Amino acid sequence: MKARVKVFLFTEYLMCLLLALYLGINFSNNFNLENFLFMILILFIINNVSLFFNSITNIVTSIVLPVLLPAMVLLDPFWVAIIAGIGTIEIKYRDNSFIWYKFVFNRTMLFLAGGLAALVFNLCNNLMDLNFMFLPLLIASLIYFFINHFLLYTVLRFSENERSLYFIEISKNLISSYFLGLVLYYSYSFFGKVFFILMIVLIYVIKDFLYSSLRQLNSYTQIVESFLKVIDSKDNYTEGHCKRVSIYTHILCQEMKLRKTLLERIVNIAKIHDIGKIYVDDQILKSSDNLSIEEYEKMKKHSVYGYEILKDIDIMKEDVDIILNHHERYDGGGYPYGNSGDDIPLGARVLSICDAFDVMTTGRSYKPSMNKEEVIEELRKCAGGQFDPDITEVMIKLINKDVFDDSFKEIEENNNYQLSLNYS
Ligand SMILES: [Fe+2]
Ligand SMILES: [Fe+2]
Known part of the structure; x- marks a missing residue:
């Protein structure tokens, strides 16, 4: 163990001893054996049955504080600390x-x-002399969270076991712990111990349910990130293209005011929409601008390949149709099935416009990238044919609002660079 960790731990133990002495002498008179044993037993059982674990931040969010809040009202600080x-x-x-x-x-x-x-809590409660204790309990919750996270963070930093604190997550935990604590306190004081236990069981059921959806969301993101790495290892351009398309998709979906969950699913799928290209020969991928009819037919299969790769992943099942349909045309002239109009999933119609927008703005070796006016003209030309006319209008509105100007600027810079190379 490092010397600074030892010094830190020694200081912490000493503080703990001093606090125990101070509380033991001054704040230990209000004691009720029944309440004390009940709270300590409940906390012990809860901690050993299962811990609530936040999969995204790895911060353990146990139900300690919600049980401590009623204990603060019922017992003196010394007993709460124990x-x-x-x-x-x-x-x-x-x-x-x-x-x-x-x-x-x-x-x-x-x-x-x-x-x-x-x-x-004790000091605030005496000072404010309030009949209800919402504010003192909130202040107590803040103090609990601050000390807990400060000590944990410091010891981990000192032992060079880097761990970031996610303040948004901590605040969310603080707020939920505070309200759970209030619910538990009122359950206990108005309805007794049995109701208190029933409330804890209910909280467990709800939390477990929330946790499972959180874990599902997390694994979805992990799968997408892993596939992105696979795409990158195969073809660097496709990876960059997929990332840009997902950014455009995000902006377009926001402007269309889609539900947040739907938006997230479409954007996540957009990140890997060309995943099927990993099954396409390197030679065809690298010369994608100059393909024979036979090679082009092979390239066109990438939307079906993408669908085949992802269709058996349970949490992606609902979204793989977006990949399958992302080269369908609104007028039915696309591939692989020639679906048209609203038969093409909304996500695929959005993706198709953003996909084309990226191709237009990055250009091809045989076709230079287009400027803003040319892109708008091209989109107008394709509205109702290749693209959903309503979504195309939203996209044009965004381009006119200069939302994508960075993409055009980058392209212009690249073109100027190419030009200067050609002339040098
Ligand atoms: Fe594609
Ligand atoms: Fe694409």
């Missing part, structure tokens, strides 16, 4: 590696956070 320190002990059946200093650190950290939060 509940926080001891009630949170976890018995890990599968993990035999018991590290004593980690164990002591967790106990003292929770003792400090719980004890100081309860002390502040």
Whole structure:
């Protein structure tokens, strides 16, 4: 263990001892054995049944604070600190590696956070003399979260085990913990212990449900990122093209005011819409501007290949039709099936315009990139034929609003660079 970690831990243990002495002497009179044992037992059971785990940020969001908030109202700070320190002990059946200093650190950290939060609640409550305790409990929750995360963050930084704190996630946890704490407190004080336990079971069911959807969303993003790497390893241009198309898709979907969930799904699929090209021969991919009829037929299969790759992934099932249809035309003249109009999924109609927009603005070796006016003209020409006319109008509106000017600027710079190379 590093010397600075030792110094930090020693300081923390010392603070914990001082706080225990201070609270023990001044804030331990209000004690009810029944409430104390009930709270400590509930916390212990909750911590050992399952922990709520946030898959995106890896911050453990247990239900410690919601149980501590009612305890703060019912007991003196000294007993709340003991509940926080001891009630949170976890018995890990599968993990035999018991590290004593980690164990002591967790106990003292929770003792400090719980004890100081309860002390502040006590002082605020006496000072404000309010019949309802929403504000003192909110202040106590802030103190608990601050101390908890500060100690955790510092010890991890000192041991050079880098870990970022996601303040948005922490704030969300703080707000949800605070409201859960209020619900639990009122359940306990108005309806008794049985109702309190029922509320905790209900919270578990809801949280588990929320967690499973969060995990699903996370694995969706991970799958997309992995496929992006596969595309990149095969063909660098396609990766860049897919990324740009997904950005355009995002902007267009926002302007169309699509539901957030639908928008996210279309944008995620846009990121890998040409995934099927990994099955197309390198030779065909690299000379994609100058293909024979036979080679072009092979290239056209990439939308079906993409569909085949993703169709068996459960969480993508609903969206693979977008990939399958992204080269269909509004007038029915596209491929692979010649679908037309609204038979083409909305996501595919959006994607098709953004896909073409990227091709127009980046150009091909046989065809230079187009400027703003030329792109608008081309889109107008293709509205109702290749593209959905309504979505095309939204896209043109965005171009006119200069939303995509960066893309045009980059292209102009590239063209000027090419020009100067040709003349040098
Ligand atoms: Fe494509
Ligand atoms: Fe594409």
